[in-house]
Amino acid sequence: MPDITFTLSHTLNQAIQPGTTDVAYYADIQDYTLANGSTVSNASEFVELGPIIAVDYPNKQITCSLETTTILPAVNDYIFFSKDNRANMTSLLGYYAEVEIINNSTEKVELYAAGTEMFESSK
Numbered sequence: 001m002p003d004i005t006f007t008l009s010h011t012l013n014q015a016i017q018p019g020t021t022d023v024a025y026y027a028d029i030q031d032y033t034l035a036n037g038s039t040v041s042n043a044s045e046f047v048e049l050g051p052i053i054a055v056d057y058p059n060k061q062i063t064c065s066l067e068t069t070t071i072l073p074a075v076n077d078y079i080f081f082s083k084d085n086r087a088n089m090t091s092l093l094g095y096y097a098e099v100e101i102i103n104n105s106t107e108k109v110e111l112y113a114a115g116t117e118m119f120e121s122s123k
Contacts (some may be wrong), residue, residue, distance in 0.1 A: 003053065004072070005063045006079060013081070015057050016062065021084035024049040024064045026073040043078065047071060052081060 006024075016022055018041055027043035034040060049070060054063035062079075073079060077105070 002066050003023075003063055004049075004066055005054075005061050006096065006105065007059045008062070008079065012055060012057050012060055012062065015083070016081055017083075018055045018063075021099060022052045022081050022083050023084075024052050024079060027078040027080070028073070034108060041076075047073070049073070049079075054060050068093050 025046050026047050028045045028047055029041050030044040031039050047070075050064045050066045052062055052064050055061070056063075062081075067116050099114070101111065101114070
C-alpha cells in the first residue's frame with residue numbers, strides 16, 4: 001500500500017494519534033450553480049483515504065496509508081479524520097466527584113438541570 005503525505009494550511013487537531021485506529025477521509029467538494037446564478041460549494045460524497053500512520057504537527061502534515069485504488073482528493077477538498085469509538089471512549093473516571101455551582105449574576109436565575117453519567121464499576 002502506498003503512503004501519501006498531505007500538507008495542510010491550518011493547525012492540526014491534537015487528537016490525531018498516528019499508528020492507531022484513526023482514519024483520514026475527505027469530502028469531495030463540488031460547486032453547484034443555483035437558479036439565481038450564484039454558486040455554492042457542497043460535499044457530494046465522503047471518501048476514505050486510509051489509516052493515519054504519521055503526523056508532523058509543526059509542518060502541518062499527515063501521512064496516510066492508501067489502497068492502490070483510492071481516489072485522491074482535489075486541492076480544495078476538506079480532509080478530516082475519525083477515531084474508533086471502541087478504543088477512544090471517554091467518560092468520567094474516578095470514585096467520586098464534587099461539583100460547586102456559583103451564580104455571579106445580580107439577577108435571579110434558575111438552574112433547570114445538572115446531570116452526569118455514572119455506572120457501578122465494582123462492588
